[in-house]
Amino acid sequence: MKRSLLSFLIIIFWFLLFYCSATPLTSSSTETDPDPPYTSSTSESESLVNPLSDIIFDYMKYPDEETSFIIANEIVYQSDLYGFNSEDIPYILALFYAESNFNSLARNPNSSASGIGQILMSMHGHKFENYEDWKDPKKNLAVAFMILNGAKNSYLDVEDQDKQWFCIYKQYCGKAAYARNALRHVEMFEESILYELHDN
Numbered sequence: 523m524k525r526s527l528l529s530f531l532i533i534i535f536w537f538l539l540f541y542c543s544a545t546p547l548t549s550s551s552t553e554t555d556p557d558p559p560y561t562s563s564t565s566e567s568e569s570l571v572n573p574l575s576d577i578i579f580d581y582m583k584y585p586d587e588e589t590s591f592i593i594a595n596e597i598v599y600q601s602d603l604y605g606f607n608s609e610d611i612p613y614i615l616a617l618f619y620a621e622s623n624f625n626s627l628a629r630n631p632n633s634s635a636s637g638i639g640q641i642l643m644s645m646h647g648h649k650f651e652n653y654e655d656w657k658d659p660k661k662n663l664a665v666a667f668m669i670l671n672g673a674k675n676s677y678l679d680v681e682d683q684d685k686q687w688f689c690i691y692k693q694y695c696g697k698a699a700y701a702r703n704a705l706r707h708v709e710m711f712e713e714s715i716l717y718e719l720h721d722n
Contacts, residue, residue, distance in 0.1 A: 571595050573718035577615065577711065583623035589659060593624060593638065596660050600667035606674070612715060613687045616707035617694065618666070626659040639666025640695075670694055684708075 575594035579585050597614060600606075606614065621640040622628035629636050634643040636656040646665060647653060655661040673693040680686035684705065691701035 571598050573715070574598065574611070574615075577714045577718060578624050580714070581619055581624060583625045583628075589626060590624070593618075593626075593659050593663065596663040600663060604667055604671040604674070609683065610687075612708050612711040613683075613690075613704075614670075615711040617670075617691060617704045618663075619707055619711070620700070620704035621695070626662065627657055637662035637666075639663060639669075641665050641669070 571591065571594045574597060575587075575591040578593050579587060579590035582590060597611070597618075601611065601614065618624055618638055621635075622638045624638060626638045628638065628640065630640060634645075634647075635641065636643050638659050639662050641647075641649075641656055641662060643653070643656060646669065647656075649665045649668065650656060650661060656665075670690065673690040676693060677686050677689040680689060687708070688701050688705055691704045692698055695701055695704065
């Protein structure tokens with residue numbers, strides 16, 4: 523019941539932002555700029571990004587307001603780009619929290635996993651224009667969502683959301699133990715989102 527109420531509130535919140543605003547989230551100030559801006563040009567999209575930014579800031583290993591806003595803005599942009607819905611956001615936050623504590627400079631000493639999304643550079647390094655781009659949270663998340671979308675498309679027929687995301691996590695992270703670790707943080711972010719939406 524609690525999760526159903528939370529899902530309903532999140533869906534209503536996103537509906538109002540995405541469909542009742544005059545300016546869509548994915549539109550840019552000029553037609554020649556295809557990249558999502560670090561700052562939003564509309565109050566509607568700001569009201570969506572800011573609550574997520576506050577949540578990320580609270581859970582960051584090294585809290586930084588500018589970086590938390592960049593991360594939140596990119597998560598919102600990439601989620602919309604790849605068709606993730608509002609109910610997926612807590613799962614996405616849980617993944618990046620479990621992977622790196624939202625630390626854009628995180629490195630795994632036992633593998634080539636790097637950045638906020640812990641991208642395996644040995645497998646996906648070619649997706650970056652320059653090798654050192656993994657340190658840029660915006661570019662790291664762009665690659666992470668590319669990989670995440672591929673995993674999502676493999677499990678579209680799984681109806682139970684927790685089971686679907688366990689499968690997505692497992693494909694993304696490579697191990698069931700990592701998937702279980704990410705999944706156990708989902709409720710924490712669901713509650714944080716509910717609190718932020720109520721507070722705002």
